Amino acid sequence: MHITYQADLNPAQLEAVTTVDGPVLVIAGAGSGKTRTIVYRLAHLVERGVRPEEILLLTFTRKASNQMLERVQHVLGHSRLGAVRGGTFHGFAYSLLKQYATVLGFERGASIMDRADAEEIFGQAKDRLDLGRKDRKFPKRSTIASLWSKSRNKELSLAQVLHQDAYHLKVYEDDLIRWCEEYGRIKQECGLMDYDDLLFLLERLLSEHPYVREAVSASLSHIMVDEYQDTNLVQARLVHLLTQPDDPAPNIMAVGDDAQSIYAFRGANVRNILDFPKMYPQARLIKLERNYRSTQPILHLTNAVLKNFTDTFAKELYSDRDSEHNPEHIATISDRTQARLVAETIRELADTYALNEIAVLFRAGYQSYHVEVELTKSGLAFRKYGGIKFADAAHIKDVLACLRISQNMADFPAWQRILRTVPGIGPKTAQKIFQAAMINDQTFLLAQRRKHANLNEVLDILDTLRTQTMRPGTAIGVILEYYLPVLRETYPDDYPRREAGLEELVQIALSYDDMTSFLGDLSLDSPEAEEASGQAITLSTVHSAKGLEWDAVLVIDLVEERFPSRHALNDAGDFAEERRLFYVACTRARERLILFSPESIYSRECGCPMPVRVSPFIEEIPDSVVAAFREQIGGGVGRRSSMQAMSAPSPQRELREYEAPQEVRPQEQMPARSSRAVDTPTPGSGQTPVQGTYCRHKIFGRGKVVSRVEPNKYKINFPGFGLKLIIEDFVELEQP
C-alpha cells in the first residue's frame, strides 16, 4: 500500500514526519493532528527500512500508544508494527528493570505498589515509630504519601516541599522526615517498589551500568516521546540515557504542547519542553498550528485564553471550519440549578449529537455529583471518567493480593489485604500472621488456623500458588473458590456487579502466560473498565480528558476557588497551570462549547448557599468571542448584552461586603478601602504590627492586610477578590 504523504499532511506535519535524523521538537497545538503526525512518522520510518523493534514510542497512557499503533496498522495495511516498543514511562521502566533484575540485585521483579499499598506501608511505619499518637492534627498517611511523592517527583527535599505546599505541617518536619525514612526501610524489607522507584531505579540502572546503557541504546535507533510537556526531571534524564552516550544529535522526537502542561503537581516540568532546544542544540523546531478539530469561533475563544499565557512558544491556532455557533457562557443561580441546566442543555444537544459526542468536564471529581443525579433523573446514560479504576476496586485488589504473595512472600500490603477478608482478623493479628509466615512459625500459625476457619483456606491457597507454577488465569480460578463466598458476605448489596468485574479479570488473565507481566501490566496500565454498552455521555475531570475530543463540551463550576482550584491561588505558577487546564478543557470541543458558572454554591459550613465569584478565566475572555447568558429566577436563560452585566455586584455580594469594582486587574492600583472582614480575624493575632498595611500579590494585586494567621500566613482583603489567606512568601508588604 502506497502512502501519499504529500496529500495527507500539511507542510508542517510533513516536515515533522520526514525529519528522521537528529533531535526534533514538535510543538503541536491542540487538535493540530499530532496523532496523525506520529502515526505517519512511524509508517515512514518503517518504510525507510527501520526495524519496528528499534523504535520506542513513549506515550502518556497505554491507551494512547495502542491507539497510535492501531492507526499505523491501518495506514500501512498489515505489518509488523506491533513490534514497535511503546508504553508509558513507568511501564517501559518496569520492563527494563525486569529484564535486568539481576544487575540490580533483585531475585525476581519486585512487586509494584499502588498508592493504597504505599499508604499501608506509611501506616505501618507510623506505628513502628509511634508517631502522632493522640494528635488529631498530625498528618494522615495519605497526606504524607502525597507529599513524599511530590518531593521525589520534583526532586526537592521534604523540608522544601513542606515549606511550599504544606507550611502548616512544618512543625512536624522532623517526625515527617523520620516517617519517610522508615517508609523507605519497610519498602525495602518487603521487596516493594512504588511508582517513583521505577523511574529512579531505571536511571540508576542506566547510569551506573554503562554496558546496560550501551546495550539498551544500541537497540533503539529512534525515540519518540509524546506529551513531552508533562515529563518530569527524571523522565527527561531517562530519555537522554536511552540514547548513545556522546551522541550530540540523537534521533529523538519530542512532541508536546507547552500550553497544555497540566501535571506540575506531580513534578512535570514545563522547562523540559521549553529547554529541549538547549539540551539538544541541533534540534529542529516544528510548530503545528493548523487546527483540524474545532470551529473557528471556538478557536477565537481558546486563542484569547492563550493570550494570557506567559513563558510559552508563541502560537496562534487557526481553522477553516466556520460555524454560526459561538461558545456560550451561562451564569446559573446555584450549583443545583447548574446541574439542572446542564441536563436540559444535554437533552437539547442530543437532538443533534450522539451521546458519545457530548462531554461534561470539571476540575475535580466530586464536582460532578449534582450533574450525575440530574442525568440519572432525566434517564440520560453517562459514564464517569477518572473515577475508580478497574484495578483499584477492592475486590480486584483482594484477588491480586494472593497472586502478589505468590510472587513475593514479603509483600506486606498484600498480606494485610487478604488476611483482612477473614472475619475476626484485624490489622494487628494480620501483622502477627505475616511475621509468623515470614519465619514460618508453625506453632503460631497452627493456633491461628484453629481459631479462624477461613484462614486455613487462605493459607492453603497461598501454598498451592507458591508451590505450583500456574498460568494467571488458572491461579485466579483457585483463589475465586475461596473468595466468591467471601465477596457475597462482605458486599451483600452489590456483589453481582463485583462478580462481573472478577469475571472480566479472569478474561484478561487468560491472555497472559506469565504472572509477572500480568501483575505489572495491571498495576501500571490498568485497563479501562470496558463497557462498550452503547451510547453514553462522558463525565470527566479535565485531566482525564486530555487528548480526547467531543462535538459538544460543557465545562461546569467555572467559579473562583473551584476552577481555578482554591489550592492554586497562592502561587503564580500554580495559577498559570490552572489557566492551561482551562485551555485544555476548551480545546476538547469540536463544535459546541458551553461554559457554566453558578452564582452561588451550597456551603456545608453555614448550611446554606454562599455567593461565589465567576472564574477569572471567564472574565478574561473578551465579550466578542462568547455569548453570555444568565439563568432567570422565573426559569429559562436570558441573553446578556455584555459581560459587564455579569460582574455587577449581586445583592449577596454586597452583604458579604466585598469591595465594589469587579473588573480589577492585578496591574491596576486599586486603593483598598478598609473593610470589615467576612470572618473575624483569628483571636490573638489581631494586634500584629502588619495589620492595616498594604501589600502586593502577583495574582490579586494590591490588598490590605487584615491579620496575620498561623506563623506564616496573612489574611488579606483584595479589592475585587475578597478575603484571601496567603502564605507570606507570596506577598510583598509595602512599608507603612
Add this chain to the structure above:
DNA sequence: CTGCCAGAGCTTTTT
C-alpha cells in the same frame, strides 16, 4: 483485639 459508633475535619489533578 476487633468491630461499631459518633463526631471531627476536610475535599485537586495521576503514573
Add this chain to the structure above:
DNA sequence: GCTCTGGCAG
C-alpha cells in the same frame, strides 16, 4: 457528603 479517628463494648 464522605472519610478518618478515637472511644468504647463485647
